Structure formats: C-alpha cells, structure tokens
Amino acid sequence: MTLPSPPPTTEPAMKIRVSGLKAWFGTHEVLKGIDLPIPAREVTAIIGPSGCGKSTFIRCLNRMHELVTGARSEGQVLLDDTDVYAPEVDPVLLRRRVGMVFQKPNPFPSMSIRENVLAGLRLTKRMGGRKPAEVCEKALRQAALWDEVKDKLDKPGTSLSGGQQQRLCIARTLAVDPEVVLMDEPCSALDPIATARIEDLLHDLRRDYTIIIVTHNLQQATRVSNRTGFFLQGELVEFDLTDKIFTSPQDRRTEDYITGKFG
Amino acid sequence: MKPGPPPIDISGRREGVWFERGFVWVCRVAIVLPLVTLVWLLGGVIARGLGRIDLGFLLDAPSQLDATTGGIWPALMGSLWLIVITAAVSLPVGVGAALYLEEYGKRTRLGTVVEIAIANLAGVPSIIYGMLGLGLFVRWMALGETVIAGALTLALLVLPVVIMSSREALRTVKDSLREAALGLGATRWQTTRHVVLPMAIPGILTGAILAISRAIGETAPLVVVGAVAFILYAPDGLDAEYTALPMQIFQWTSNPRREFLTNAAAGIVVLMFTLFLLNSIAILLRNRFQKRMY
Numbered sequence: 352m353t354l355p356s357p358p359p360t361t362e363p364a365m366k367i368r369v370s371g372l373k374a375w376f377g378t379h380e381v382l383k384g385i386d387l388p389i390p391a392r393e394v395t396a397i398i399g400p401s402g403c404g405k406s407t408f409i410r411c412l413n414r415m416h417e418l419v420t421g422a423r424s425e426g427q428v429l430l431d432d433t434d435v436y437a438p439e440v441d442p443v444l445l446r447r448r449v450g451m452v453f454q455k456p457n458p459f460p461s462m463s464i465r466e467n468v469l470a471g472l473r474l475t476k477r478m479g480g481r482k483p484a485e486v487c488e489k490a491l492r493q494a495a496l497w498d499e500v501k502d503k504l505d506k507p508g509t510s511l512s513g514g515q516q517q518r519l520c521i522a523r524t525l526a527v528d529p530e531v532v533l534m535d536e537p538c539s540a541l542d543p544i545a546t547a548r549i550e551d552l553l554h555d556l557r558r559d560y561t562i563i564i565v566t567h568n569l570q571q572a573t574r575v576s577n578r579t580g581f582f583l584q585g586e587l588v589e590f591d592l593t594d595k596i597f598t599s600p601q602d603r604r605t606e607d608y609i610t611g612k613f614g
Numbered sequence: 615m616k617p618g619p620p621p622i623d624i625s626g627r628r629e630g631v632w633f634e635r636g637f638v639w640v641c642r643v644a645i646v647l648p649l650v651t652l653v654w655l656l657g658g659v660i661a662r663g664l665g666r667i668d669l670g671f672l673l674d675a676p677s678q679l680d681a682t683t684g685g686i687w688p689a690l691m692g693s694l695w696l697i698v699i700t701a702a703v704s705l706p707v708g709v710g711a712a713l714y715l716e717e718y719g720k721r722t723r724l725g726t727v728v729e730i731a732i733a734n735l736a737g738v739p740s741i742i743y744g745m746l747g748l749g750l751f752v753r754w755m756a757l758g759e760t761v762i763a764g765a766l767t768l769a770l771l772v773l774p775v776v777i778m779s780s781r782e783a784l785r786t787v788k789d790s791l792r793e794a795a796l797g798l799g800a801t802r803w804q805t806t807r808h809v810v811l812p813m814a815i816p817g818i819l820t821g822a823i824l825a826i827s828r829a830i831g832e833t834a835p836l837v838v839v840g841a842v843a844f845i846l847y848a849p850d851g852l853d854a855e856y857t858a859l860p861m862q863i864f865q866w867t868s869n870p871r872r873e874f875l876t877n878a879a880a881g882i883v884v885l886m887f888t889l890f891l892l893n894s895i896a897i898l899l900r901n902r903f904q905k906r907m908y
Contacts, residue, residue, distance in 0.1 A: 445799075446796065447798075457793070461809070470795070474798065474808050475801075523794075
C-alpha cells in the first residue's frame, strides 16, 4: 500500500525541459529518449554507472555532443521556451547562456590566471565597457579562489594545483555570466579537500545559477543537489527530490544502485 | 617456508644482457658514422672554399674567365628573392589548408583521400614539380623564365611539407582546450585564433624551417623552369631573369677548368651559411613563442 503523497509544495519554475532526447555515437544509441524537467536555481545531480549516458546527456544540453565526429541527437531541449535544436538557434550563442565545466581541469596553457578568467569575454569580444579587474575579481571570488591567487594573477593558469585549476575553470565559466552551468564530474580528478571546496561553492552558486552536475560519487549527489536523476543504459530510470531518491527510491534498479549492489 | 619457485638471485645475470649491449653499440655506430662523414665533407669544402670568400666574392658578379676574381652576388640575391617569395606564398596557403583540414573539415572519406594525396605529393620528385611549373607558370600563365615563376614552382614543391607539418602541430593541441573555448561560447575561428594557434605556432614554425631549407637547396626544378646558369646581375623585380646558389655552384663544378672548383667550394660555404642563418632565425622565433607558452 502506498501512502498518499503530501500536497505538492509550490513547483519551482523550470529552466530546461527535455523531452524525447535521443543521442548516438555512430550507430550506437547512447540516450534512448530522455524526458526530464530541470528547475531553475537548483542543483540537479545526474547519477548512474559508467557508460550510462550521463555525460552525453549534459553535452546535449549545450550542443557540445554534436562536435564529436559521428555524434548526433534528436528530440527537444527547451531552454526557457526556446528549443535549442531549432534550426535558427546558433549553438555558439546557446553556449554563452549554458556554460560548462569539464571532468579534467583545462585552463588555457597559453594564458595567465587573469587571462583565463577573462578568456570567455575577450575571445568573443564581449568585454564592452566592463573593467577587466572587476570582472576578474568577481568571478574568482564566486569560485572561492580569489584569496589564493590575488597576488599572482599574472602567473600561468597551469601553475596552480589541480583543485585550484578546476576552480579557475569554474571562474572562467562564471565570468561569461551564463544562466545554466553544466558540470561533468568536476571533482573526479581532485582530492577530497579540493572536492569539499567545490561542493561548498555549489551551495553558494545555486542562488544565482541553474546547475546540472554529473557525478558518480553518490555522497556528493546527496550533499550538493536538490534533485537527482538516475540514468541506466541510456534511459532515465527515476527522477525526484534527492532526499526521496536516496531514502525511498520507487524503482528497484535505483535502490540496487544506491545501495551498491551494482555500478 | 612458503612453497613455490625459489627466490630470484638478484646478484645473478639476467637474460639478454649481451644482446642489449651489442645493440647499444650498433646504435652508437649509427650515430657516429653519419656525423663523421658530415664533418669530413663539410671540413673538406670549408678548407678549400673559406679562403676564397671575401667581400668581393659576396658582392661581385661571377667571371667566366678568371676563377680568382668575380663572385656570387647575382646567385645569392636570386636565392634570397626565391626564398622570400616561396615562404610568403607557401606558408599562408599551407597553414590555411592545414587549419581547414584539422579545425573545420569533417572527417570524411574525401578527407582521407586528400590526406593520402598530400602525403604522396610530398614524395614526388622535384623535377616533376619543375615540369608542372614550366607548364603552369612559365607557359600557361605566361610568366616566362622569371623569378616569380621559379618561386611559385618552389612554393608548390614545399606546400605538402608545410601542410603536413602544420597539421601535425595542430593535432598536438588537446581537444579539451578546444572544448573549453567552444563551451565559453567562442566561435570556431575565435577558438582557433586564440587557443589553438598560439599553442601550435612553434610546431608550425619547425615545419616552415624544414620547408624553406628544402626550397633553398633545390636545383632540378629551377633548371626546368628556366633559371639561367650564368648571369651578371641580381634580380631587380618579380619579372627578372635569375639564378640561384645551387645553380651557380653546379655551373662552377661543371667548368672544365679545375680552379673554378675552389669557387664552387666557396659557394657551398655561402649556401650552407645562408641556410644556417635562416634556420637560426626560425629557431629563435620558435623559442620566443615557446617562452610565452609557459
């Protein structure tokens, strides 16, 4: 017998609505029709075993997936009310609203810390009247890196430690002022202390940004996210509030995964 | 006492020691032998030619009559004209082609065909390029037997080398950096210009060094497209008659009077020095760019 569900709290506004999203690498179907609403100003975690399509899923949201040779996708991804796969949408402009942080820290080796932070605005000639020093400081503070690097902004970005480099990449992403930030296992190359710093950071960032984070660290999902989606073999098995997913999953496969029976 | 094989005696002799030592010696000989040959050849040429080089040798026109007077001014200037134009034509076109193939072109079957074709073109004998230059530039475009026709022929000759080495350099730039820039909302061109090219420039310059070095030593295609063997004046424009250092050297070595061989040796020294100078400039440039890379 199932308990009557509690009356729904006011549903948050949806930033992204995905429906019927399929994706392929060559003939291999990686996503088999995903329907997922992503609320604004929350952290949404995507979990699942390796190869389940979670990275591909977020790469479809800012159309990075199609950059890989032989990769394609179909379905609908609404950002606010615009389908990002509509023919008139320019993926370059889309990516200015939907930023991305990658698995491995990838600061530009040819640039200093300051240049890395400003790269997004400078490359796309959008500095406008903004003061470089202010943009730089704001983004580095948001990424909780300012105090560590404020005296060496002209040092190469690659001279920082792995955890600092990843926060530099987060600052670089935030500096272009996106609405959505996609994070593809941002802590998988970092030690526990650096990971904790980035998780703290996520708590602050969700006030201003819609964040979607792929992780295969289940504790991380419980610590940072409001909602969690569980992916398995290219399908979305279950999507709900993080608390519910981890305390009373509705699907047997979700329960098996979070209790460590496979994965 | 745990069962299993007896412990390995670490003070014993492992297998294959003698083979390995022998192999290392073969490698050493393989390094020393060509070096000795090179030093012997260059040493001979320098010993014979260096004494002949003075300001007059560099700045005078050659003499058919007297081997002890005259110089290589027209050939030296001819070679410089050829090299500058060849570089100015082949580098932008070659790097552009490489950028298109690596950064813009989709990986298709046609792309593979183009790739194989370029690799094969790099191996085509230079005399064939001479024939192409004769047909295309000298006759069809009616440029005549001029500096520009010679330089364009050399540009065609080195183009595959420039394209291949530039592509190689672009491939060493990690895809994660391209993704980082594209993820920030940069266009392909912005990504290429500000992220990929700065990292690939040292490699591209290395390729340019190789290409230019090849062009400056070429003789065969120049013979076909009509560089003259004997000329008293340096080129004064794109449509001038010209000769080049290797042509002048060849002319001297084939002269029946043996005293001209000294001139040939001196000419070789000048050619080697010019090559050395050009390469040094390119290496300096490369190091400057590399320093900026951290």
